[in-house]
Amino acid sequence: MTIPNDTIDHIARLSHLKLSDQDKIRLAKNLGNIITFIDQVNAYEIPNPQASHTQEASQPLRPDEPFRSDLERDLIQQNAPAAEEGLYLVPDVIETSSE
Amino acid sequence: MNWDIVIGLEVHTRLNTRTKLFSSSLNAYGAEPNTQANLVDLGYPGVLPVMNEEAVRLATRLGLAIGAEIDQASRMARKNYFYPDLSKGYQISQDDRPIVNNGSLSISTNDGEKTIRILRAHLEEDAGKSTHSFRPNQSGIDFNRAGTPLLEIVTEPDFCNATEVITYLKKLHHLVRYLGISDANMQEGSFRCDVNISLKPKGSDTLGTRAEIKNINSFRFIEQAIHHETERQAELLESGQSVVQETRLYDADKNETRSMRSKENAHDYRYFPDPDLLPILISQADIDHEKQGMPELPWLRAKRFSESYALSDELIESLLRDRHHADLFESILQENPDLPAKLVANWICVELQAIAQRFNSSLLDSPLNATRITELLSLLHKDTLSSSGAKTIAEALWESTATPSELMSKLNLAQLSNDDDLLSIIKIIINNNPEQAQDFRDGKTKLMAFFVGQVMKASKGSANPKRTTELIRKLLSA
Known part of the structure; x- marks a missing residue:
């Protein structure tokens, strides 16, 4: 199975990836192989297909108690390409949207 | 042409927890x-979210208050989109x-009570905050807000106008x-x-195409935005164009x-169940x-x-604006049921x-508790204190541990x-002034x-002027 070009373009846009034409041909094939694999899995009959979790298990909850982490900032920011005045710096993104 | 306006709302309210939704x-x-951004909030590889029980409790509380069904096995999902202040993606x-x-x-509307259906309320984490062009061509990102707990409350399209x-x-x-549930501070985005x-033609059953106006954080702006958007859509439709x-x-x-x-260009969020989080089971006992544990709901309390x-509706509304004030009101009347409710409400x-x-403080943070206020108002009600004397003592109570009676003697x-x-x-005054008495x-x-x-002079200002007047009139007309 091959993924249509417009689907590749759509996924690339959602991921903010710039792809060359060659990339697109390669990815269309790779993603197609993944879909084929999933189709093979889907071909098997599973009694309860909604079972994404063990039905009895539930989410353990955490008491609402703080653990202060302010000493970590400088350490963590050593991993960032750029940080100033405590803020992480990234290229400006024009289209707005924090949800 | 006449249009019916159809409006639905989504409100994001930040939950009043001490810690974030999935991290401490x-x-x-x-x-x-x-x-206030640790490795979980920053979306580091290998970290796992652990749900905050208080957020679940507060969401349940809201659900109960609006007469909703609580899903006893709700689950978290991933909403995928790409933006720098959402580090996990x-x-x-x-x-x-x-x-x-x-x-x-x-x-309450002009046409009486109207029910607004609330379709759902769901838990979600907030994103970080971007400061655009913080440096030339660069944005600055603060992840303190990332992972803070929100409850998104979604109505059916049941509103017909901005009011x-x-x-x-x-x-x-x-x-x-x-x-x-939330401090709901609008300036802080809570x-x-x-x-x-x-819009749809008046009386029509078919909904028109809708536009969504995002993130408005003041009541006045919301009203203006609705008026503006309604006009914009009406103009488009009336000139034969369509709303996008x-x-x-x-x-x-x-x-x-x-x-x-x-x-x-709309985002395709590709929701799927978050494999890091199991269903949130809430028992009937919970x-x-x-x-x-839920306080009496404000509208039921107002009725009672x-x-x-x-009391007048205005005074009741004013009392209920802050739950602490309404609680104080009831405690004071419990301590001294002889006090007139209106006097107590007015004082609070x-x-x-x-x-x-x-x-620059509030009653809740003040040293004035129900017992002290009751004593003060009882002195006022018995006429042992004048109204201005009571105010002086109330002010003194703010900075003192003495009782109102003690302060009354101390301040004379x-x-x-x-x-x-x-x-x-x-009697002495009348005897000393026989001519004025005759006149x-x-x-x-x-x-x-x-x-x-x-009399005021002789009593050093302590005589109750109302009673004094009554007594003088009685003596001189006898």
Whole structure:
């Protein structure tokens, strides 16, 4: 199975990836192989297909108690390409949207 | 052409927890950038989210308050989109199994009570905050807000105009504050509103295409945005064009809405159940426990106050604005049931508020508890204190641990109201001023001021002026 070009373009846009034409041909094939694999899995009959979790298990909850982490900032920011005045710096993104 | 306006709302309210939804970083506004963002909030590889039980409890509380169904096995989902202040590349939210379903709030309109259906309320984490062009061509990102717990409360498209919208929002805003679910501070973004608007020809059953106006954070702007957007859509439709389904941003400075993204560029969020989080099981016992611990709902309490205390609607509304004030009101009347309810309510809502403002504080944070206020108001009610004396003592109470009676003696504010004591002073004054007394008896009633003045002077200002006047009149007309 091959993924249509417009689907590749759509996924690339959602991921903010710039792809060359060659990339697109390669990815269309790779993603197609993944879909084929999933189709093979889907071909098997599973009694309860909604079972994404063990039905009895539930989410353990955490008491609402703080653990202060302010000493970590400088350490963590050593991993960032750029940080100033405590803020992480990234290229400006024009289209707005924090949800 | 005449149009029906159809509006639905999504409100994001920040939950009043100490820590974030999935990490033990502080959930507090205004800290130094990135000092409340740990590895979980930053989306580091290998970390796992652990759900905050208090957020689940607060969501349950809201659900119970709006008469909704609580999903006893709700689950978290990933909402995927790409943006720098969302470091994981997805927001943990809820999709097909929100925690709260099918509730409602009733609002007062010109045509009577109207029920607004609340489709759902779901838990989700907030994103970080971007400061655009913080440096040339660069944005600065603060992740303190990332992972703070939000409850998104979604209505059915049940509103017909801006007034209904504002009435509902004010009621919901008050409710979440009253129940301690959220501080709902709009300036700090803890109560934000997205408005979905469409128009349809009057009487038609078919909904028109809607536009969504995002993130408006003041009641006035919401009202303006609705008026503006309604006009914009009507103009489009009346000139034969069509409304595009899109997200628009309200610009308060220009009073206009602008397109943020149209449907062609709309995000495809590719929701799926978050494999890091198991279903959130809530037992019936948990729900019952929350129900029992829940304060009386404000609208039920308002009804009870109105039936039991004969207070005006304005005064009741004022009392209920802050749950602590309504609690104080009831405790004071419990300590001394002889106090008139109106006097107590007025003191809580007016006199003590004024003093609180002078101290830049609130009644809740003050040393004035129900017992001290009861004693003060009892002295006032018995006429042992004048109204101005009571105010002086109320102010002194703010900075003292003494009782109102102690302060009254210390500040020499006790009012002379006892008839025997007052009469003995008045008799002396009348005996010492026989001519004025005769003139008064002959009809020169203006001399009353003279006699009251003399009594005040003799009592060093402590005589109760009302009772003094009554007694002088009685003696001189005998």
